[in-house]
Amino acid sequence: MARGTMSEDVQAQIKRLILRRKLVPGDPLPTEAELVELLDVSRNSVREALKALQAMRIVEIRHGFGTYVGSLTLDPFVEGVAFRAAVRHHQGEASLYELMEVREALEAGLVGAVARSLPAEDLTVLRDLVDRMEKEAAAGRVESGTDRAFHLALYRSLGNHLLSEVLDAFWDALRRVRKDLDDSSQDPEVTWRQHAEIVTALETGDGDRAVEAMHRHFDGIRERLKGVV
Incomplete structure (x- = not known):
């Protein structure tokens, strides 16, 4: 068996072991020596x-x-998507727009549903984050952490953890690429007002208005991307 194929086969066996034993992040795995015996492979194959x-x-x-079940986050996906977009951007492709359009399609497609059944406590969180954005805008810059928290809180009520992780992954990927390309352009007041428009629509339960506000938000991102495309 080729070396690469052997490593992939051992990886598959270890993943099956995790599933079979119903292990969760943080649980210990068998030692290297135990895995060698359990899987009947060499120590080097286990290490690889x-x-x-x-x-x-x-x-x-x-x-x-020792070795433990990992965090199972989407970080490798984010790193791969961000680097892919950066490479293709340098090749003259519209990779930043493509990345942004994926985010826009996901968020604009979901925010209408959120508007119809947003819990009061989540609306309060969103209002507080917009208030924070207003203060940050007055100081000269809306912090990326505040923006990230807003988009995470926006879809929390849907109760879909994978969806939240995927949305956050695309948010983070676009942020990383723009940071790598030294895109620091931002009108903080526009950013704050665009998020405030989304919250206003949510307060009235108007799904169509929320969708329109979300598209305007991405129009703003699209406009800023012109400086790095």
């Missing part, structure tokens, strides 16, 4: 497989302590 799985956040190797 564990390193590959660690890169995917499926396992976490804590030197001196």
